[in-house]
Amino acid sequence: MDSTTAERRYRAFLAAAQLRHPWQFRCPGQSDEHDGVQVDVPPGWYGVLESLFQEVEAVMPVAERDGFRWRRLCARHAMLEVAFDGLRDPVSPRVVEARERAAVTCDVCGHPGARREVAGRYAVNCHRHFIQRLLRCHPEGESGARIWWDTPQPALGGRSPAAYMEAGPPSEVLIEQALRLAMPPVPWLDASNRQRLQGAWPVLDEALGERLRSLRVAAFEPPSGRGGTLIAMMAGHADPSAQAAAVTRLARNGFSDLRLRLVGQADLASPAVAADPWACMLALEASVSVPRAQPDQSFLVR
Numbered sequence: 013m014d015s016t017t018a019e020r021r022y023r024a025f026l027a028a029a030q031l032r033h034p035w036q037f038r039c040p041g042q043s044d045e046h047d048g049v050q051v052d053v054p055p056g057w058y059g060v061l062e063s064l065f066q067e068v069e070a071v072m073p074v075a076e077r078d079g080f081r082w083r084r085l086c087a088r089h090a091m092l093e094v095a096f097d098g099l100r101d102p103v104s105p106r107v108v109e110a111r112e113r114a115a116v117t118c119d120v121c122g123h124p125g126a127r128r129e130v131a132g133r134y135a136v137n138c139h140r141h142f143i144q145r146l147l148r149c150h151p152e153g154e155s156g157a158r159i160w161w162d163t164p165q166p167a168l169g170g171r172s173p174a175a176y177m178e179a180g181p182p183s184e185v186l187i188e189q190a191l192r193l194a195m196p197p198v199p200w201l202d203a204s205n206r207q208r209l210q211g212a213w214p215v216l217d218e219a220l221g222e223r224l225r226s227l228r229v230a231a232f233e234p235p236s237g238r239g240g241t242l243i244a245m246m247a248g249h250a251d252p253s254a255q256a257a258a259v260t261r262l263a264r265n266g267f268s269d270l271r272l273r274l275v276g277q278a279d280l281a282s283p284a285v286a287a288d289p290w291a292c293m294l295a296l297e298a299s300v301s302v303p304r305a306q307p308d309q310s311f312l313v314r
């Protein structure tokens with residue numbers, strides 16, 4: 013979809029919503045200038061919002077409608093953010109449901125999807141649109157991606173990815189291939205970078221405990237100032253609840269330039285269906301090991 017078509021669709025969506033549910037977008041007593049509702053969601057989520065507007069229409073008592081208005085309906089880090097004025101009780105549970113629906117709805121096409129990373133950015137996508145995002149990272153750009161897309165491949169039974177995808181939903185094999193293609197170069201660590209990264213070991217030992225098996229680093233380019241991705245390989249499956257505390261510990265110990273990803277060793281067998289396919293493939297194909305430092309160089313800040 014080009015940007016003009018996208019803009020037109022967005023305006024049509026908003027105009028239709030305001031026409032159907034005018035009271036949800038109005039703020040009595042204020043001029044139009046102050047009346048704007050901040051709306052910024054991708055097209056795949058329009059249906060989620062339309063359902064939300066209809067549900068609120070159904071549950072809001074007429075007497076309370078004057079005090080109600082949406083303030084903010086936005087996508088942030090691939091999650092739906094909603095803010096509104098007015099009676100909370102009937103609306104809040106509907107907002108929670110809408111957020112949950114958005115979290116599993118492709119933000120491009122509205123089909124079922126999952127929230128996944130590609131090169132540091134998150135989006136909720138169906139398999140098909142996840143592959144499209146991956147192809148945008150092709151090292152040889154759009155033309156490289158197009159050639160790959162149209163070239164028959166043995167792993168796909170001699171068919172091209174384009175033909176393969178036409179025949180049905182993308183398989184794990186195809187997703188894995190697209191992931192592999194999109195990987196950044198394997199980083200090279202000089203002695204000082206290696207030494208610095210080794211300082212993350214005691215911090216993560218403390219935060220993640222004995223399930224931490226090894227550490228790897230990917231997309232690490234200190235001169236670019238973009239930091240890198242630190243991958244903590246965990247026994248079994250990764251437990252996302254351990255992540256937040258570990259990220260905080262890393263930041264307190266001077267590693268806020270590194271994005272931490274937890275990858276379960278069990279997930280490596282099928283990265284395409286893992287919770288975090290991008291980090292899995294980084295671990296397999298595009299990262300280097302950070303060896304444990306010899307003791308004792310750590311001064312932990314708790």
Ligand SMILES: [Zn+2]
Binds near residue numbers: 139
């Ligand atoms: Zn999609």
